Amino acid sequence: MTKDNIREYLLAKGRELVVSQGAAFLTARKLAEASGCSVGTIYNQFANMDNFIMAENLQTLDELAGSLRKLSPDSSAYKTLNRYLDGFVRFVLSNRNLWFMLYHFHLQASVKKLPRAYLRRLVRVIEIWRPAFEEVFKDIRPRERRLSMQVLWLSLFSVSSFLTTRVLDDMNSVSKKTICKLLLNTYLAGLTALKKD
Amino acid sequence: MTKDNIREYLLAKGRELVVSQGAAFLTARKLAEASGCSVGTIYNQFANMDNFIMAENLQTLDELAGSLRKLSPDSSAYKTLNRYLDGFVRFVLSNRNLWFMLYHFHLQASVKKLPRAYLRRLVRVIEIWRPAFEEVFKDIRPRERRLSMQVLWLSLFSVSSFLTTRVLDDMNSVSKKTICKLLLNTYLAGLTALKKD
DNA sequence: AATAAATTTGAACACCGTTCAATTTTTTTC
DNA sequence: GAAAAAAATTGAACGGTGTTCAAATTTATT
Numbered sequence: 001m002t003k004d005n006i007r008e009y010l011l012a013k014g015r016e017l018v019v020s021q022g023a024a025f026l027t028a029r030k031l032a033e034a035s036g037c038s039v040g041t042i043y044n045q046f047a048n049m050d051n052f053i054m055a056e057n058l059q060t061l062d063e064l065a066g067s068l069r070k071l072s073p074d075s076s077a078y079k080t081l082n083r084y085l086d087g088f089v090r091f092v093l094s095n096r097n098l099w100f101m102l103y104h105f106h107l108q109a110s111v112k113k114l115p116r117a118y119l120r121r122l123v124r125v126i127e128i129w130r131p132a133f134e135e136v137f138k139d140i141r142p143r144e145r146r147l148s149m150q151v152l153w154l155s156l157f158s159v160s161s162f163l164t165t166r167v168l169d170d171m172n173s174v175s176k177k178t179i180c181k182l183l184l185n186t187y188l189a190g191l192t193a194l195k196k197d
Numbered sequence: 198m199t200k201d202n203i204r205e206y207l208l209a210k211g212r213e214l215v216v217s218q219g220a221a222f223l224t225a226r227k228l229a230e231a232s233g234c235s236v237g238t239i240y241n242q243f244a245n246m247d248n249f250i251m252a253e254n255l256q257t258l259d260e261l262a263g264s265l266r267k268l269s270p271d272s273s274a275y276k277t278l279n280r281y282l283d284g285f286v287r288f289v290l291s292n293r294n295l296w297f298m299l300y301h302f303h304l305q306a307s308v309k310k311l312p313r314a315y316l317r318r319l320v321r322v323i324e325i326w327r328p329a330f331e332e333v334f335k336d337i338r339p340r341e342r343r344l345s346m347q348v349l350w351l352s353l354f355s356v357s358s359f360l361t362t363r364v365l366d367d368m369n370s371v372s373k374k375t376i377c378k379l380l381l382n383t384y385l386a387g388l389t390a391l392k393k394d
Numbered sequence: 395a396a397t398a399a400a401t402t403t404g405a406a407c408a409c410c411g412t413t414c415a416a417t418t419t420t421t422t423t424c
Numbered sequence: 425g426a427a428a429a430a431a432a433t434t435g436a437a438c439g440g441t442g443t444t445c446a447a448a449t450t451t452a453t454t
Contacts, residue, residue, distance in 0.1 A: 028442060038403050039443080049442065104304060107297075107358060114364055147371060151379050154365075158355030161304060167311055168351075174344060182348050187380075190387030225411060235434045236412080246411060 007045045010035055014056055015098070023101035026053070050105070054115060057102045060095065061121035067091050068128045077135035078188070084129055085184050088156065089177050092163045100164040126153050136188070140195050152187050156180060204242045207232055211253055212295070220298035223250070247302070251312060254299045257292065258318035264288050265325045274332035275385070281326055282381050285353065286374050289360045297361040323350050333385070337392050349384050353377060 013035045017026050028049055032039045046052040071087050074080045092099045106114075126149065133149050140148070162168050163176050210232045214223050225236045225246055232239075243249040268284050271277045289296045303311075323346065330346050337345070359365050360373050 027440085029440090040403055040445085041401085043443070044401070100304075106364075107301060107304065107362070112363070147379065148383065151376055151383075154359065154376070155352045155356060155380055158358060159352060161355060161358070162351065165304070166309070167303075179348055179351070182344065183352055183384075186345065186348070186384050186387035186391065188387065189390045190383035190385065193386045193390035194383065224409085226409090237414085237434055238432080240412070241432070 006037075006041065010042060010045060010052070011055055011059065014052065015059070018056065018097050018101055019095075022097050023053075023104060026101075053101065053105050054118065056098070057105055058117055058121055060098045060102050061118075061125065063095075064088070064091050065121070065124050065128065068125065073132070077132040080132040081129065081136065081188065082181065082184065084132070085156070085180060086177070088160070089163065089180050092160050093176070096164045099160065103161040103164070122157075126150065129153065137191060137195065140191070148191055152184070155183060155187070159183060203234075203238065207239060207242060207249070208252055208256065211249065212256070215253065215294050215298055216292075219294050220250075220301060223298070250298065250302050251315065253295070254302055255314055255318055257295045257299050258315075258322065260292075261285070261288050262318070262321050262325065265322065270329070274329040277329040278326065278333065278385065279378065279381065281329070282353070282377055283374070285357070286360065286377050289357050290373070293361045296357065300358040300361070319354075323347070326350065334388060334392065337388070345388055349381070352380060352384070356380060 010031065014026055014031050017031065017034055026049075028039045028042055031052075032042055035042075042049075042052065046055065068084055068087050068091075071083055074083050106118075130149065133152075134145065137145050137148070159180065163180075168176055168179065207228065211223055211228050214228065214231055223246075225239055228249075229236045229239055239246075239249065243252065265281055265284050265288075268280055271280050303315075327346065330349075331342065334342050334345070356377065360377075365373055365376065
């Protein structure tokens with residue numbers, strides 16, 4: 001822990017805490033203790049804890065993007081979209097605590113305006129889907145296609161908050177992945193049907 | 198404020214605070230001051246603040262259900278579904294702070310199991326849509342129809358969290374209502390298309 | 395070695411939910 | 425109506441939270 005990477009060190013330690021103990025465990029004092037410094041040092045690196053959490057969340061979104069980018073295209077653009085969905089669901093389920101924190105903060109902070117950096121990351125994730133999406137719906141007008149894509153992503157992103165919790169287990173007998181696949185493919189089928197008019 | 202309706206009085210005052218100042222303003226001490234009692238009295242009526250917030254949320258869900266039930270059917274079941282959506286969006290937008298608290302708590306508490314009373318209210322809202330939904334998709338097998346209905350409701354409910362915030366304003370040029378209508382109708386079109394196979 | 399700059403520290407502040415012995419109010423009994 | 429018993433209310437106190445900032449320490453410069 002040299003002085004030029006304290007920031008990264010704190011982020012790494014904070015990530016550990018969230019992964020192992022949950023987002024609620026991430027407090028200034030606990031982070032300080034885990035990192036072997038005082039609370040003041042944290043506030044030297046980050047304006048406040050919300051900013052720290054935001055920095056963690058940016059990392060999480062970057063990891064998601066990296067994870068999705070690693071996926072190779074399937075035989076059809078349609079199948080590729082499903083592959084991205086699989087990757088998305090898998091990422092959320094294997095990073096439950098991090099994703100929960102992301103969403104929790106998202107909701108908390110979004111009362112005000114969301115930071116540009118955060119919105120940029122969200123857009124970046126959409127951009128990964130876009131080529132496949134555009135190929136499947138190349139005969140839809142760009143404006144509408146763009147909107148449809150955003151609404152689809154918004155739906156999946158919204159529903160993903162429930163993937164980190166037990167709610168869906170109580171309400172439904174099918175798996176979380178099945179729910180997401182049903183949502184995706186019904187929506188895509190709807191777009192396909194509507195474009196024929 | 199007689200002793201047999203302290204509970205209701207506290208809930209009413211709490212509601213006022215949330216509506217006018219936001220969910221973050223609802224603390225034990227502020228509620229006590231606004232209600233003209235001490236914090237102890239609140240804890241006499243509610244085991245903890247989470248339970249209090251839950252009680253508020255149950256009220257909110259009941260109000261939503263009441264508001265939807267007031268809507269008369271449209272000329273077709275399909276249009277009726279859209280009417281319910283309108284009512285839902287309108288309710289959320291005109292009760293932003295209450296809905297935000299509902300969702301915020303939902304997420305917070307759902308790390309554990311959600312209370313039966315809460316799940317019952319959610320089911321109650323779905324039940325309002327069901328007749329219209331079943332009429333539109335009467336030739337889908339009951340099992341799949343039920344699942345599709347739940348996934349649709351889950352999507353709308355999830356997305357609704359964003360209706361209370363400014364996120365959608367930043368990402369999109371269209372109105373929030375348009376987004377929800379697009380989601381609903383594309384999904385319904387998808388179901389219609391898929392059932393023909 | 396002495397000075398200057400930068401960094402780290404952690405007690406202190408104002409909040410938060412929550413508890414519970416002591417007080418006040420209400421009810422019951424005589 | 426007075427006295428005793430039961431019930432309800434109170435609010436200081438506890439341990440926790442984010443955050444601040446003067447003082448101590450470390451690092452860099454002269």
